[in-house]
Amino acid sequence: MSVTDTAQPTQRTQPSQPTRTVAFVAYPGLTLLDLVGPLQVFSALQSVRDGFRVVVMGRRLRVMETDTPLAVVPDSTFDYTMDPYAVVVPGGLVPTLAAMADRSLLDGIRRAAAHAEVIGSVCTGSLLLGAAGLLDGRRATTHWMFRDLLTSFGATPVAERWVEDGPYLTAAGVSAGIDMALHLVSRMTDEQTAREVQLLIEYDPQPPFGGIDWGTVDIESHAPLAQQFLTEVLTGHPDLLALLRR
């Protein structure tokens, strides 16, 4: 039973509308909050509205490490998740950069996205969409440190919290997935529902020192580090490395 069912009448979708599946992609080494921010938003949606199904799909139903001490286990696989309405790809650091050369993972993402209405990403997850050939000609965003790399895949990098272009919905780094997911909830339902979900997860952010002061962030100075990461992880993939090297 949901939190709000009993307290107040909630809007239920018509029984005739088919259940929409929101499928999150999981792979070893991902940045956990990239995945869990939007996953919690959609799990909360599922608890207050009928007609939504949330899954986390990996290549196999196996324990995988993350970039935190917590390991995770998906509840579905690429092969088992049929025609999701939305696919969301989380990002990460070194393992995600390395995954740009992982043909099996990229193939799984492409297949999941083939009939999806929404193809989303958080953080460097958009680099996986790009490597899968999905962002050519699209406006997109990613973690600030890797934003320029999107051009290598034919995308136009945009410095916004989230960017929509057709079916593509890409979010900035890590925590931006929460904002993007609430936006997507409102798109798939309505503003009232998104606000209800926001209240459930008490998303009333108060960063102790305020938001990020971008005027003080020297993004360009981090470019050599980003290139160093790429060189290290893609040493066996000279074509991809050449594409990404500027």
Add this chain to the structure above:
Amino acid sequence: MSVTDTAQPTQRTQPSQPTRTVAFVAYPGLTLLDLVGPLQVFSALQSVRDGFRVVVMGRRLRVMETDTPLAVVPDSTFDYTMDPYAVVVPGGLVPTLAAMADRSLLDGIRRAAAHAEVIGSVCTGSLLLGAAGLLDGRRATTHWMFRDLLTSFGATPVAERWVEDGPYLTAAGVSAGIDMALHLVSRMTDEQTAREVQLLIEYDPQPPFGGIDWGTVDIESHAPLAQQFLTEVLTGHPDLLALLRR
């Protein structure tokens, strides 16, 4: 190697300072973002500064379900985590309320907290601190829907994003753990370090409809639902139920 190590010199703690362990508590059915928000913050801290160790401790090193489709596996246990500097207890809905009667879990929390400098919680995690007898006479907070229950444990409920009282640091619902964790990072290091971690996780929140408009939230109307949850999950524990029933 950390993200910022190469890009710019970072402050390293003195080698003479012992490593401080931040230990998160995991138990079946928890609300995943309660755990992962602050866990990601401290994992980022660990990646840019020496002298910190982050662990997630369960009773056993076993797969456990969460309130999302993602299952998780802790990397440590209560028995194995010696003298953590900080202990953080995440919350949840029905499983957390039921856990208020779980003597083994409460005993694990008490033992972990016995010598800790910081005893923290996110969301209804503070109800577990309360049930463990740790919040008597303290100011504390929790998820808005269960805030009044804190009085049952001798605590004074406070409607703030996070509340500090001595070693106790309790956060409001779910996403509040991110704000609380950044505050704790600044307390354990300095503001510059907290800002650096904030930049790494790109925590520059932009909720699509702004923050929560508390003037429109009828908290009192949810009280019967909260009591209904308690009655359902604590039916075998009449003493605890009587304590929590108003």
